[in-house]
Amino acid sequence: MxxxxxxxxxxxxxxxxxxxxxxxxxxxxxxxxxxxxxxxxxxxxxxxxxxxxxxxxxxxxxxxxxxxxxxxxxxxxxxxxxxxxxxxxxxxxxxxxxxxxxxxxxxxxxxxxxxxxxxxxxxxxxxxxxxxxxxxxELQTLTLNDTIFPSRLAGLDSMKSLTIQHSNCTIIEKDAFTNLKNLKFLDLQYNKIQTIAVGSFEQLSQLKVLNLADNELDLTWDEFNGLKSLKVLFLERNNFRKVNVSKLVASVPNLERIFFSYNQLEPESRKQIEEILPKLNVTFIYGFSEINQ
Missing domain, CATH: 3.80.10.10 (Ribonuclease Inhibitor)
Structure with a gap:
C-alpha cells in the first residue's frame, strides 16, 4: 500500500x-x-x-x-x-x-x-x-491583432507586410506609416477607422494591396494620394455611400481591382463605377452587406 x-x-x-x-x-x-x-x-x-x-x-x-x-x-x-x-x-x-x-x-x-x-x-x-x-x-512581416495600436511605428524600413486588425484605431494620422517605404501589403480590416488623414499613404510608394474593409470610413476620396503602385483595394462594409471615381483613379493610377459593397452605394456612384472603371481596365467587384449604422 x-x-x-x-x-x-x-x-x-x-x-x-x-x-x-x-x-x-x-x-x-x-x-x-x-x-x-x-x-x-x-x-x-x-x-x-x-x-x-x-x-x-x-x-x-x-x-x-x-x-x-x-x-x-x-x-x-x-x-x-x-x-x-x-x-x-x-x-x-x-x-x-x-x-x-x-x-x-x-x-x-x-x-x-x-x-x-x-x-x-x-x-x-x-x-x-x-x-x-x-x-x-530585418523584419519582413508584422501582425498586430487585438492590440492597442500605436500612433506610429518607428524603424521598420525593411518591412513588406503589415496587418493590424481588431484594434482600438479610429483615426489614421498623417505620419502613421512614414517609415514603411518598402511596404507592399497593408491589411487594416476589422478595425473602427472613421478618418484617414490626407497624406497618410504618401510614403507607401511600393504598396500593392490595401485592405480597408469592415471599418467605419466616410471618405472624401483624397485619402489615397500617393499610392502610385497600388493594384488591389478592398473597401467593403464601410459607411461611405458616394464614390468620387475621378479622384480615385487620379490617386491610384495603376489600380487593377477594387471591391465595394453594392447596396451601400448610391445609384449615381454605381453608374460612375460601371461606366468609367472598365474603360481603364480596372475590375470592380461588388459584395453585398447591410449598411453600417
Missing part, C-alpha cells in the same frame, strides 16, 4: 511540473513556472510555450541553439528581461498570443532582434510602444 502511494505522488509531481514533448517537428512545453533549468533541448527548431507563468530571463533559453520559431500562448508573464527573446542566434519568428498577462511591448522586449523576420502579436489589449520594433532591422 505504501509503494502504491509513493508511486501516485511521483506521478502527480511529474504531470504538475514542466511537460515538454515533441509533436511532429515542434516541441510543446506547458504547465510550468519559468526557471533557469527548464528549457534546455538543443535540437529544437520550433517551440510552443503554453500555460506558463513567471518572469522570462536569459537562462530560460540559453541552450536552445537551433531554435528558429517560438510561440508563447495562454500564459501569465510578469516580466521579460531586455533582449532575452532575441538572444538566440537562429530565431527568425516570434508569436505572442492569447496570454492572460504580458508586459507592455517596448523596445527592451525586442532588443537585439536583428535577425527576426516575422513577429505576430495577438492579445487582449496588448500595449505596444511606438519604438517597440526599432531593433528589428
Amino acid at each position: 505504501k509503494h502504491i502511494l509513493v508511486f501516485f505522488v511521483l506521478l502527480h509531481l511529474t504531470f504538475s511540473s514542466s511537460v515538454c514533448k515533441k509533436e511532429f517537428e515542434e516541441t510543446v512545453c506547458e504547465n510550468f513556472n519559468f526557471s533557469s533549468d527548464l528549457l534546455h533541448s538543443n535540437d529544437t527548431n520550433k517551440l510552443t510555450i503554453r500555460n506558463a507563468q513567471g518572469s522570462i530571463i536569459p537562462e530560460n533559453f540559453a541552450k536552445l541553439y537551433q531554435l528558429t520559431e517560438m510561440k508563447i500562448t495562454e500564459s501569465t508573464i510578469t516580466s521579460v528581461k531586455p533582449g532575452v527573446l532575441c538572444s538566440l542566434p537562429n530565431l527568425t519568428s516570434i508569436t505572442i498570443s492569447n496570454n492572460c498577462q504580458f508586459p507592455k511591448i517596448t523596445k527592451d522586449v525586442f532588443q537585439g532582434c536583428q535577425n527576426i523576420k516575422r513577429i505576430n502579436l495577438d492579445g487582449s489589449n496588448l500595449q505596444i510602444e511606438n519604438t517597440a520594433f526599432i531593433d528589428a532591422l
Whole structure:
C-alpha cells in the first residue's frame, strides 16, 4: 500500500511540473513556472510555450541553439528581461498570443532582434510602444491583432507586410506609416477607422494591396494620394455611400481591382463605377452587406 502511494505522488509531481514533448517537428512545453533549468533541448527548431507563468530571463533559453520559431500562448508573464527573446542566434519568428498577462511591448522586449523576420502579436489589449520594433532591422512581416495600436511605428524600413486588425484605431494620422517605404501589403480590416488623414499613404510608394474593409470610413476620396503602385483595394462594409471615381483613379493610377459593397452605394456612384472603371481596365467587384449604422 505504501509503494502504491509513493508511486501516485511521483506521478502527480511529474504531470504538475514542466511537460515538454515533441509533436511532429515542434516541441510543446506547458504547465510550468519559468526557471533557469527548464528549457534546455538543443535540437529544437520550433517551440510552443503554453500555460506558463513567471518572469522570462536569459537562462530560460540559453541552450536552445537551433531554435528558429517560438510561440508563447495562454500564459501569465510578469516580466521579460531586455533582449532575452532575441538572444538566440537562429530565431527568425516570434508569436505572442492569447496570454492572460504580458508586459507592455517596448523596445527592451525586442532588443537585439536583428535577425527576426516575422513577429505576430495577438492579445487582449496588448500595449505596444511606438519604438517597440526599432531593433528589428530585418523584419519582413508584422501582425498586430487585438492590440492597442500605436500612433506610429518607428524603424521598420525593411518591412513588406503589415496587418493590424481588431484594434482600438479610429483615426489614421498623417505620419502613421512614414517609415514603411518598402511596404507592399497593408491589411487594416476589422478595425473602427472613421478618418484617414490626407497624406497618410504618401510614403507607401511600393504598396500593392490595401485592405480597408469592415471599418467605419466616410471618405472624401483624397485619402489615397500617393499610392502610385497600388493594384488591389478592398473597401467593403464601410459607411461611405458616394464614390468620387475621378479622384480615385487620379490617386491610384495603376489600380487593377477594387471591391465595394453594392447596396451601400448610391445609384449615381454605381453608374460612375460601371461606366468609367472598365474603360481603364480596372475590375470592380461588388459584395453585398447591410449598411453600417
